[in-house]
Amino acid sequence: LRVRIWDLTTGKQLHAENDTFPDAALLLPTPDGKSVFLLATESAYRWPIDQPTATPAGRVRGGKALAAAGGGRLAVATAAGVLVYDDFDPTKPLPEKPS
Numbered sequence: 891l892r893v894r895i896w897d898l899t900t901g902k903q904l905h906a907e908n909d910t911f912p913d914a915a916l917l918l919p920t921p922d923g924k925s926v927f928l929l930a931t932e933s934a935y936r937w938p939i940d941q942p943t944a945t946p947a948g949r950v951r952g953g954k955a956l957a958a959a960g961g962g963r964l965a966v967a968t969a970a971g972v973l974v975y976d977d978f979d980p981t982k983p984l985p986e987k988p989s
Contacts, residue, residue, distance in 0.1 A: 895939055904939055916957035920980045927980035929957050934984040948984030
């Protein structure tokens, strides 16, 4: 999956280095609209949209994942089981262990 973001006021496309995220499970804008949280395979990333690169934000163990977030909770389903992260904040690194 290639992630592309545009600035709606200028129409300018914003790019991230290595903007290909394999097996993306979740793409979530932060509440302030200044960055995007991505979960791809086992890796989490934060991409401030004014920066050219996405930065690592943690790892989820268990292989390829499906994920959903809402109400301060992140749920990640992997082949090994379902991981739940309470008090999830997409602007902060993912905790090392789920709740």
